[in-house]
Amino acid sequence: MLILMVAAVVLLLSVLPMARLMWELVAPQSGTAAQSLTKALSAGSTWTATWNSLQTGVAGTVLAMVLGTTTALIVSLTDVRGRGVFVFLYVIPLLIAPQVTALAWLQLFGPASPFLKLIGMAPPLGSRNPLYSPGGIILLLGVQYGPMAFLMVRAALRRLPRELVEAALSGGASRFTVLRTIILPLITPALIGAAALVFVSCVGNFGIPAFLGIPANYLVLPTLIYQKLAGAGPAVLTEVTILSIVISLIAMAGIVAQDFLSRRRDYRITTTSLPPEPFGLGRWRILVEAGLAALILAVLVLPLTGLTLTSMITAIGRKVVLSELTLANYGFILTEHAATPRAFVNSFGLSLAAALVAVMIAVPLGYMIAWQRNRWTRALNLSIELPYALPGVVLAIASLLLFLKPIPVLGIQIYNTIWIILFAYCARFLVLALRPTIVGYQQIDRALEEAAQVAGAGLMTRLRTIIFPLVAPATLAGGCLIFLTALSELTVSALLWSSGSETIGVVIFSFEQGGDSAFASAVSVMTVIATVALMLATNLFARRLPNGVLPWRD
């Protein structure tokens, strides 16, 4: 009974969209598959965009890995102070939507930058913002996903048993030798895994290349798909399906490469014990700490300051005077602009609904995957990971294909309504609630359930009275993560929104495309405030959570 229910949900949310995408290659909406294939693959724009995606993806991954690994090594292995605060602040860029990051950095560097004007360093008017370039995209991808690498490497470093390090130290190795010959080799799987994940995220990113690339006419695959669909509508669906399969292949290549690389050697750590004692930095400590503070200043404080300043000026290009800063832009978008309040309602509703649905599915689903191991569970897990592992545009296109025509039998049309976005969010983000739930299950003694079973409780009673209360904290933390991620989501909603179902991400994007940076910034600032407030709020119940469920809590 439970198995059937869960299987149906997974089928609907994960398997169906991907199957529909593949079906498009066999039986396209218009023309034959061969025609569309030839058209898509012979177009110069396809190959330029593919090349651009690879270029920014690889370079962005390298930058993110360098940033993330270095900070993770410093924070995990040395005696720097203020770790908790650093982790919290450093992870914020990961939770701020990419388009907000892009907008904030644009405000920081452009000729109209209120911040540069404030300190009298603004470039002359009319000069090009240096971020409108491949280099800019790479820089921001590195900033956005550095924290992702940081979190994964840090998790691996925390699992490193202290004995392995101490054995090397007592064998006469210096700290750098230990780092080079023991620590780095042992965390290789985590490094490879992080690189694969960051690469997939970079290739699938829409917000950053949309804000920085489109103005410079530098297109990557997601932005190419967006432009085609925005220009010609569903008529080009078959063509963009092929493009989205190209992105999927690139993303899969990253995952397969990771699998291949991590099989080549034995990296298994057999013992569990406390993490190694931190290395004392001595008089270098204050310098390293200053470096970390400078990093936070550069990737978080300055961009957000730029964003806030832009949101508080009325005329872009004028001299910025502190006394002229105003909240007028906020007033306008909240009271006079019809779409913004609606977008806030939509995004809050969508995020909340997606989080709730995911939480309710994740508890029984996690139960099956973590505790009822059988040959299906691996396939189940994989099919749920897929919609999140693949770039968001892929899922958006799959949803379009699936719901362009009314649902058979029921005859309900969800295309062009908010429901199609909700469907895509549930499919895409389910895994964010599932992963912490599985971690939660693995930390619960199975005997707790068996004790309830011998006490006479059936499966539903056990789920309700024993299992849900025990995994709830972990699952709810996953729900919060979904809420935060979905709140300012753009990639999926940019392709699926319609008038009346705008999301916050879409509104920011539209403002910026229309040249209204001040309004875009104002909406962004409100989103950032909501995000950080929620992060702080979840920290309040973090004591009851398994370790590592809230990424921003050290």
Added chain:
Amino acid sequence: MAGLKIDGVTRRFGEFEALKQVTLEIGNGEFVAVLGPSGCGKTTLLRAIAGFEKISEGSITVGGAEVSGPGRHVPPEARNVGIVFQNYALWPHMSVAENVGYALKVAKVPRAERGRRVQEALDLVDLGAMGERRPANLSGGQRQRVALARCLVATPSLVLFDEPLANLDVHLRAAMEAEFADFHKRTGTTIVYITHDQAEAVALADRIAVMDHGRLIQFATPQELYARPANAMVAHFIANGIVLPATVLGEEQAGKVLVDVLGEQVVMDCPPGTGPRPAGVCLRPADLRLADSGGIGVAVKRAVYRGGGFRIEGHPVLRPDLEIGFDLPDPARLAAGEVARLAITGGWVLPAGQE
């Protein structure tokens, strides 16, 4: 309360047979220990009785009702079997009283009666005043008692103990052993007690089922297991008996027979019908005596002081491939390299085919 009948139970995991044709009959109110080294199948047996594992062959009957059998598997929640888990498995999100009353709540027992029965069960384990506490705020021994009360409250037909003392330190162990014996005396419940510790099993159980490699080797009282082990494994496992190769020289008469052990001729106990054949013999400390001359020669390899005496390890001079170990009480001394002479005064001939 009810008896338990396990009849020809086999459990396969793919090719591997975790239980092989296990047959056991446990009487109403009996305290039975299932004893064996890790991997012997005892945990699988417990999980099969509780209903967590389906069995491949055979049947399990509790109090006259078949719960597992061909085409039949009553789920654990419908078996009315209690389990005391190794780690207590108390639900951390419930108070002590809620933990104990859970089974009654699931069975929709009215609130007033539930409260009364929970209180009774808590009083029985001397935790009457602790009902509102959380499990996290109890000591190890108290948690164990809550687990006992929780298992008791639903008046199960039998109670399974899953190595309940394995995680406790030595001092608490002794106290809990006394607690379990007391629990059995007061409640008269049928108990199946899984353990790998022979001292624990011998101290607690009316009868012990010794298992090895998925098979039931011997099911008997502790005294019987000690004096008349069914094979070399039981002889070793129970109180570390010495097993030596020997030759039976005569025919059994009144349970005794003449045996040649490493050149010594000794009259030993034996199973009925024993006749001349090569056989294994089990020797206990009472069967050995240090002699000045005669007996078998043992070359001492190691002498380790164990408090009150030495543990001597060595090998017979005639058969350097065999190991022999025995205790030597103070003030006698033996050092490595010396040859000790051991006189054998008795022993037990292992049944045929069971060296």
